[in-house]
Amino acid sequence: MATRSASSSPSLVHALPHDMAVEIAGHVAATSPLPMEDLRSLRASCQAMRAACSNRDVGRRVALEREAAAMRWADHDRYLAVVGILSGAGNPKACFLAGIALIFVHRSAHQGAELLGRAAMAGHKVAAYVLGVLLYTYNTDNAVDDVARRHMRQVEGDEEVVSGDDDVAIAKISNSECVRCRAQAVEAVSQATWKMAPELPKTTTVSNMVTPEEDASHRCEVSGCGAREAWSDSAVFCSEECRIRYECAMFISQLPLTVANFAA
Known part of the structure; x- marks a missing residue:
């Protein structure tokens, strides 16, 4: 057979x-x-x-981050091509990186914000953080401000309710997750714009942080608002408004000097 x-x-x-x-x-x-x-x-x-x-x-x-470490420096042009292809497919990490490049390198804020929005919708917290900060900082529309706050809530999640004086429930508005996302966002901007400056970017130090009380446009009179939590780089705020204003000031101040005024 x-x-x-x-x-x-x-x-x-x-x-x-x-x-x-x-x-x-x-x-x-x-x-x-x-x-x-x-x-x-x-x-x-x-x-x-x-x-x-x-x-x-x-x-x-x-998982683009696994390719990025080796490819970004060894074959930068190919890396950019991969980011472009994957952002077209809706890859959250690629959308975030492409959005950062469009906003901070190519000065295309609208297209960059669209890509950051796609990444945020897919659950990318750092994209949500950057989008929230930029929308709140560079617009005067209350409806857009509401969108910015919603992105910030995506980063931090639900507020913790704690007991205050006379057992009155108050909200504990923390920026602990914002601190992590901010560091990653500043690093992403630095990597996207490294060719724009001959020297390493200069960033602010902890001692130079701008608190809501020091922000001339928003002087918070609530005692302890913006106070640092023990053994942590995070702080506690009296309201979402104070938290997002603080993060706007912090993010912009920590950008590389060559791009800090990108929207000017």
Whole structure:
């Protein structure tokens, strides 16, 4: 009885449903130490995987930060091309990085804000932080201010309710998550704009922080508003308004000097 040769037997990969092939490629994109390199190899394996790797869902799941460390400096042009491709697929990290570049390098605030908005909608907290700060800082529209506050609440989550004097419940408005997001945002801006300055960016120190009380445009009279929490770089505020004003001042003051006045 004749047996079918190995060369004529159908590929198991070809037999996979497209949705399953996409899920496999997406898992590689999300978990591989070098996702772009492994996806390239997967695409070359067969036509079915080529189609799967081209799916937008796979692009959205690529863990870009794993490629960034090596590719950003070793092959910067390719890195920028990858960021562009993945931002087109809706990858949150790529949308964030592309948005930062559009705003701070190319001075395209509207397009950059759109990309930051996509990243924020996908749960990217640092994008939500930057978008909230910029919207609040550079507009005079109350409706836009409300959007900015909503982005800041996305960063910090629900406010903690604590007991005050006479057991009156008060809100504890913290910026602990903002501190983390601010550091990442300033680093992203510095990396995007490093070619714009011959020297390392100068940033403010803790002693130079602007508190709500020191902001001439908003002098908070509540005692303890903006006070630092023990053993922490975060602070506690009396209201969302004070917190977002503080973060606006802090973020802009910590940007590289070459881009701090980008909107001027």
